[in-house]
Structure formats: structure tokens, C-alpha cells
Amino acid sequence: MAETMIAVIGGSGIYEIDGLENAEWVTVDTPWGAPSDQILTGRLDGVAMAFLPRHGRGHVHSPTDVPYRANIDALKRLGVTDVISVSACGSFREEMAPGTFVIVDQFIDRTVAREKSFFGSGCVGHVSLAHPTCPRLSDACETAARSAGITVHRGGTYLAMEGPQFSTLAESRMYREHWGADVIGMTNMPEAKLAREAELCYASVAMVTDYDSWHPDHGEVDIADIIATLSGNADKGRAMVRGLPALLGTERTPCPHGCDRSLDHAILTAPDKRDPALVAKLDAVAGRVL
Ligand SMILES: CSC[C@H]1O[C@H](OP(=O)(O)O)[C@H](O)[C@@H]1O
Numbered sequence: 654m655a656e657t658m659i660a661v662i663g664g665s666g667i668y669e670i671d672g673l674e675n676a677e678w679v680t681v682d683t684p685w686g687a688p689s690d691q692i693l694t695g696r697l698d699g700v701a702m703a704f705l706p707r708h709g710r711g712h713v714h715s716p717t718d719v720p721y722r723a724n725i726d727a728l729k730r731l732g733v734t735d736v737i738s739v740s741a742c743g744s745f746r747e748e749m750a751p752g753t754f755v756i757v758d759q760f761i762d763r764t765v766a767r768e769k770s771f772f773g774s775g776c777v778g779h780v781s782l783a784h785p786t787c788p789r790l791s792d793a794c795e796t797a798a799r800s801a802g803i804t805v806h807r808g809g810t811y812l813a814m815e816g817p818q819f820s821t822l823a824e825s826r827m828y829r830e831h832w833g834a835d836v837i838g839m840t841n842m843p844e845a846k847l848a849r850e851a852e853l854c855y856a857s858v859a860m861v862t863d864y865d866s867w868h869p870d871h872g873e874v875d876i877a878d879i880i881a882t883l884s885g886n887a888d889k890g891r892a893m894v895r896g897l898p899a900l901l902g903t904e905r906t907p908c909p910h911g912c913d914r915s916l917d918h919a920i921l922t923a924p925d926k927r928d929p930a931l932v933a934k935l936d937a938v939a940g941r942v943l
């Protein structure tokens with residue numbers, strides 16, 4: 654029976670997690686370059702854990718330049734089965750107030766300057782993304798967050814923008830009123846797409862820091878206000894993470910939603926037409942089917 658390994662990708666304001674037994678920062682090399690930072694490994698309640706600060710310790714990578722492919726490859730290479738993204742976000746809904754968490758279940762990808770796939774010419778692959786997050790893993794996040802006393806909204810659409818500037822007022826209104834987005838951030842895409850290609854369960858916990866710029870009573874989004882909310886959110890995020898191992902357990906059963914089998918029929922390039930160099934780079938991500 655396979656073993657569960659939970660990864661947490663920490664966003665703005667979360668550069669470490671506490672309480673890991675045998676904690677060690679490890680360097681992981683990947684064919685896609687270096688990940689954002691070393692990865693903190695250890696055990697929590699007996700369950701294997703990995704923590705990766707998305708922007709690196711000291712917040713060195715901009716949202717555009719986060720090495721998304723290297724990050725997901727490195728986690729897969731370490732044996733991770735479940736990835737939980739913990740991110741700061743703006744809110745388009747009155748009830749999704751700063752300090753509350755949204756368990757995201759849909760995305761609108763407006764990013765334009767990022768590598769979005771492990772596949773390409775020489776090994777073409779197409780995975781389904783209709784349901785981009787894992788309901789089983791999202792259930793665990795919801796339960797752990799509620800147990801930690803956090804106000805949680807289950808379900809929401811995250812608009813991923815390129816950044817690094819925040820949205821104009823017209824964009825903010827358009828996303829909210831016409832596109833049906835609930836929250837906005839700069840990093841969950843292409844991360845969620847790549848996790849699906851790597852057959853990893855992925856859940857996104859968006860921690861609201863602000864009302865972006867649409868709210869008549871809150872004025873425009875301001876980084877000083879965001880930072881003021883970030884550290885409280887980070888404490889709550891860490892409290893949620895502490896509850897996850899007990900909910901997920903050490904024994905890894907197949908994902909009932911098929912996240913861990915997403916490549917079963919995805920690769921179209923005939924075996925004799927595949928580029929050996931690309932196939933070699935895909936050893937961790939797609940080795941199960943190549
Ligand atoms: C804190 S301001 C904007 C910055 O914060 C979010 O980062 P992350 O998703 O890694 O928590 C947002 O996406 C921007 O990158």
C-alpha cells in the first residue's frame with residue numbers, strides 16, 4: 654500500500670511551518686530547473702510532510718517568475734501524493750471577508766507569461782481540467798480549518814491574474830460582476846494545471862486579505878492593508894495544516910476522483926515518435942505511463 658505524503662505550498666506570508674519531527678530542508682534538483690527554494694521535509698503525527706515556500710524564503714520570486722514546473726516536479730520526485738496550496742487573495746464577495754478562507758474549486762486563468770505544461774512537441778499530452786481541485790483533499794482542508802475555528806467558504810472561483818500590479822477598477826468590476834469570480838490572486842495557475850498533469854491531488858485554500866478594488870466602503874487594494882492581514886491569516890493557515898495529517902492518515906488509497914490516474918489516456922504521441930529528451934525529463938511526472 655502506498656504512503657501518503659502531504660505537501661503544503663506556502664504563499665505570501667507563509668515561509669515555514671512548525672511542529673515537524675525530523676525537520677530538514679532538502680535540495681531537490683529537477684529537469685525543469687531549481688524549485689523556489691529548498692523543501693522542508695519531516696513528519697507530523699506520523700505522516701510524511703513537505704513544505705515549499707512558493708516565493709522562496711525572503712520572498713524572492715515574483716508571481717510570474719515562480720518556477721512552477723520545477724516546484725511540482727520536485728514534490729512529485731519526493732513522493733508527494735497530495736498538494737495543498739495556501740495563498741493570499743483578494744475577494745469579490747462581501748461575505749468572503751478578510752480573515753476568512755475560501756476552499757477554491759474553480760479557476761479562470763488570465764496569466765499570459767508562464768510555462769503551463771510539462772508536455773509539448775515530442776510528447777503531447779492532454780489532461781481534463783473540468784474539476785481542477787480534488788474534493789477529497791478539499792474536504793480535509795475544510796474540516797481542518799473549521800476545527801481550528803476558521804470561517805470557511807466551501808467552493809469559489811479563483812481568477813489568476815499575471816500581476817505583479819493589482820487590477821484596475823474596471824477589471825475588478827468585470828471579474829466580479831460579469832465573470833463570476835469570487836477571489837483573485839496571482840499564483841494558482843499554472844500550478845493547478847501542472848499538479849493535474851503530475852497526477853497529484855491538489856486543493857487550494859485562499860486566505861482573504863482584501864476586497865480588491867471594487868468595494869465602495871473599502872477603497873482601492875493597498876499592500877499595507879494586505880500585509881496587516883497576512884500574518885493573522887498565516888497563523889490560521891498553519892493551524893489548519895496541523896489538523897491535516899490526522900484526517901488524511903498514512904495509508905494512501907486511490908483517489909476516488911481519479912486525480913492520481915489523470916494520465917491514463919492523456920498522451921497522444923505514438924511511442925516511436927516521442928522525443929527521447931522530453932520523455933527523459935518527464936520521468937517523475939509521467940513515468941507511471943511512459
Ligand atoms: C501579498 S500581495 C500579492 C501576492 O500575494 C499572493 O501570493 P500567493 O498566491 O503566493 O499567496 C498573490 O497571488 C500575489 O502573488
Ligand SMILES: Nc1ncnc2[nH]cnc12
Binds near residue numbers: 837864874
Ligand atoms: N487583490 C488582490 N489581487 C491579486 N492578488 C492578491 N493577493 C492578495 N490580494 C490580491
